[in-house]
Amino acid sequence: MHLLQAGVDITVIALWLGHESPVTTHGYVEADLAMKERALATIGPPEIKRTRYRPTDALLKFLESL
Structure with a gap:
């Protein structure tokens, strides 16, 4: 161990x-x-910018049409 x-x-x-x-x-x-x-x-946190997902208006419109 030493x-x-x-x-x-x-x-x-x-x-x-x-x-x-x-x-x-x-x-x-x-x-x-x-x-x-x-x-x-010896390690650090990853350099990742955290962002919240925001769907586009077109996607929301498509999902509402379902």
Whole structure:
């Protein structure tokens, strides 16, 4: 766990432990709260402008005619 917290890649840890696959190593390590917070801090919200959908008058007229 300390190696993972220090930023050592899980594939390197798997090799050091003699595991055939990083999947095996994953069973022994879990991300702690501090690691999750650091991961979330590296990403930001998407740059998407949120707008409310407003149908055109032609669409509303068509829907009313149904």
